[in-house]
Amino acid sequence: MTIQSFAESSGYLGGSNRRITYFSNSYVLGLTVVAGIGGLLFGYDTGVISGALLYIRDEFEEVNRSSFLQETIVSMALVGAMIGAAVGGWINDAFGRKKATLSADVVFALGSVVMAAAPNPYVLILGRLLVGLGVGVASVTAPVYIAEASPSEIRGGLVSTNVLMITGGQFLSYLVNLAFTEVPGTWRWMLGVSGLPAIIQFFLMLFLPESPRWLYLKKDKSEAIVVLSKIYDPYRLEEEIDQLATALVEERQRETRVSYSDVFRVKELRLAFLAGAGLQAFQQFTGINTVMYYSPTIVQMAGFNSNQLALLLSLIVAFMNALGTILGIYLIDHVGRRKLALSSLSGVTISLIILAVAFILEPYGSMNALYGWIAVVGLALYIAFFAPGMGPVPWTVNSEIYPEAYRGLCGGMSATVNWISNLIVAQSFLSVAEAVGTGPTFLILAAVAVAAFAFVAILVPETKGLTFEEVENIWKERAWGRDVSETGREPLLRTGNGH
Structure with missing residues (x-):
């Protein structure tokens, strides 16, 4: 290992003796928090519908009679998010991270107004579609924007701040739900106030720069250097600019334009996408948003029939989610992404089994207090294990494992x-x-968590503390082996991480 790579991997800033920490640079932290408001939108929308649904059912009889209609009101935001995420990747690469964020804010604010004013369930579903579009674009943009403005040593913690904003948004949504339980038009207030964070982020984002990596490779090198100079000291700044210059040369040497087919045609891209997309799929199939969307309903299934009590217990679950994410911000750059995901999945599996046992042992079809509280404890343990690991790890890994040209x-x-x-x-x-x-x-869900453990153990590499270029070389090595000279590819960097 070279002296330079030792300085990088040990967390010290270039040739200086000042260690980079989460709070080292208030400018970078400010960019992270403002960009993370996109995560707040994501989290609030995820959490608020769980409480609002209780009152939507009370107002609209057809919703109360139909599980399918209830699921559609919840899920239509996800349909919008799917479209928003797919389009958002293209918007990010073509127009930049900043414009993508601004566009997401406008669409989300519009959707919140439509939801609040909805005269029937079908207009409400339209509003859910619109907020979903905004959330989808934000879910792509915020992690990438933060990652590209972050020193590699603390990139995991800073990207995880976006996940903290997600869990904070979920907690805030439960507070809002609880606050509006006795207010006329309960669910309309719950859904309508979601537009405020989008408006706040829109105006704050106008004063923030574009991602320095996107600027350097796509638009204006001098403007990029100005932004980079606020992030790094002179020694490290020169190093970062050299890496960007190399990346720019490689991008210009590409014979064909970036396309979706490349992701499946180019072996190293395919391996990276398999790991990244697999993590994202397992994050959901291990049940996190089942808990967040339906936790009040689950609590009522467990025998707590009061709407207010269900919301209060769900608030505690959401609070644990936020606390766990704070722990994850520390652990992800100290323990590493891979170990954190594996330990998280172990606990998630145990928690889901506890939940299953509580409901399976339910006596005579109606839970008594003992089994009800076991179910609530199972929910709390689930969040305690999920939040530090499988909450932030998929988003962090996906913000750093792709080459610059394909990141969006x-x-x-x-x-x-x-x-x-x-x-x-x-x-x-x-x-x-x-x-x-x-x-x-x-x-x-517990069986899925076991499968997720095997997936991470086999296919997801450790990326803690690595530069984007070093991460890219992990996939080249996995695709072509250590001796890549026969393929005509550049020899791999030796990072000392065994990948």
Whole structure:
């Protein structure tokens, strides 16, 4: 290992003795928080519908009678998010991360107004579609924007801040739900106030720069250097510019334009996308948004029939989700992405089994207090294990494993996989629970968590502390082996990580 690579991997800033920490640079932290408001929108929309649905059912009798209509109100935002994520990758690469964020804010704010004013369930579904479009674009854009403005040593923690904003948004949504339980037009207020963070982010984003990597490779090198100079000291700045210059030369040497088919045709891209998209799919199929969308309903299934009590218990679950994510911000750059995901999935599996047992042992078809509290404890443990690991790891890994030219496109495709998986879970949970029982449904999710553990152990590499270029070389090595000279490819960097 060279002295330079040792300095990088040990977390020190270039040739200086100042260690890079999460709070080292207030400018980078400010960019992260503002961009992370996109995560807040994501989280609020995820959480708010769970409480609002209780009151939508009270107002619209046809919704109360139909599990399918309830699932559609929840899931239509996911349909929009799928479209938004797919289009968002292209918008990011073509117009930049900043314009993508601004466009997401406009669409989300419009959707919140439509939801709040909806005269019937079908206009409400249209509003859910619009907010979903905004959330989908934001879900692609925020992690990439943060990653490209972050020093590699703390990139995981900073990208995980976006996930903290997601979980914070979910917690905020439960607070809002609880606050509006006695207010006329309950669910309209719950859904309508979601437009405020989008408006705030829009105006703050006008004063922030474009991603420095996107600027350098796509638009204006001098403007990019100005932004980079606020992130790095002079020694490290020179190093970053050299890496960007090399990346620019490689991009200009490409014989063909970037296309979706490349992701499946080029072996190293295919391997990276398999790992990234697989993580996103397993994040959803292990049941996280089942818990967040339907936690009040699950609590009521467990025997707590009061709307207010169900929302209060769900608020505690959401609070644990946010606390767990804060722990994840620390662990992801210390323990690493891979180990964190594996330990998280182990706990998730155990928690889902506890939930399943609580419902399977339900006596005489109606839960008593003991089994009800076991179910609530199972929910809390699930969040405690999920939040630090499988919450931030998929988004962090997907923000750093793709080459610059494909980062927006692959990130969008991977986020689309997340939203498709999310849609499948949200649209099917109540129906599956009705068909086979709540307990067996949680056993199915536990089996998926075991499969996810095997997937991570076999296919997901460790990327802690690596530069984007070093991560790219992991996939070249996996695709072509250590001796790549016969393929005519550049020899791999030796990072000391064993990949």
